[in-house]
Amino acid sequence: MLRGFYTAAAGMLSQQRRQEMLTNNLANANTPGFKADQGSLRAFPEMLITSMNTETLPVKKRYQLNGIQTIGPINTGVYMQEALPKFKQGDIQETGNQTDLALIDGNLPVNPNTNRPGAIFFQVLDVNGEPRYTRNGNFTVDGEGYLTTTDGYYVTDTFGDPLMIFGNDFTVTADGRFFEDGEDTGQQIQIAYAEDPGQLVKEGNGLFRLDGANQELPSALDNPEITYQVKQKFIERSNVNIEQTMTEMMTAYRTFEANQKVVQAYDKSMEKAVNEIGRIS
Structure with missing residues (x-):
């Protein structure tokens, strides 16, 4: 469950940085010679999830062996690696x-x-x-x-x-x-x-x-x-495309909002685990 917290939080941070970059681009749309930045998102390395189980051999002494069962890979989130300027000619x-x-x-x-x-x-x-x-x-x-x-x-x-x-x-x-x-x-x-x-x-x-x-x-x-x-x-003039930048800002905000709702859902689950499961006797 905590891994989900980290994945969603990483998504929020990456979109926050992207939003800041796009805001700076938009603020410099009328700055002569300004070159707009573009961000590149990278994924953290995936983790291979496996489960450990115990198997009993059908022999007289009933030997037990620890087995490993592969569940599959899991994504651990994304981050904005860097912001690089686009050197395309402005108007x-x-x-x-x-x-x-x-x-x-x-x-x-x-x-x-x-x-x-x-x-x-x-x-x-x-x-x-x-x-x-x-x-x-x-x-x-x-x-x-x-x-x-x-x-x-x-x-x-x-x-x-x-x-x-x-x-x-x-x-x-x-x-x-x-x-x-x-x-x-x-x-x-x-x-x-x-x-x-x-x-x-x-x-x-x-x-x-x-x-x-x-x-x-x-x-x-x-x-x-x-x-x-x-x-x-x-x-x-600057090479900032105002319409495209505003569209990307809205997309970044919606993605940030979606990750925020995931964090809130995990928070409610953790609260329930702490306050209710602990009461079971």
């Missing part, structure tokens, strides 16, 4: 702002180990000067003339240095080169390439970081198989 929206940039995917090689395409990002520097990666191209220019995120993180060029805007009349080409008054400034925005985006760790405000010894992603410019387009005065 492109025109803003008219000079400093807004949208990164549009072109050809991205498929990783043979994961059978999934890689992903490309803008590279920025956090307050410690460490590289971070984002698809949020809602940039601005700070008081010193540097192109930054709304949080003040510097957007980098292909040399890893902060990009500086020298005037108000600048244009960005499809390959990320900057022109001021029609002249090439010699700067090109850095586009980083993640061969396996699953290795990236999601931080707040649409930022990702790379764990491990190598903290920096390679440049997409070094891979001739990669194609992309930088579009000025546009931003990439």
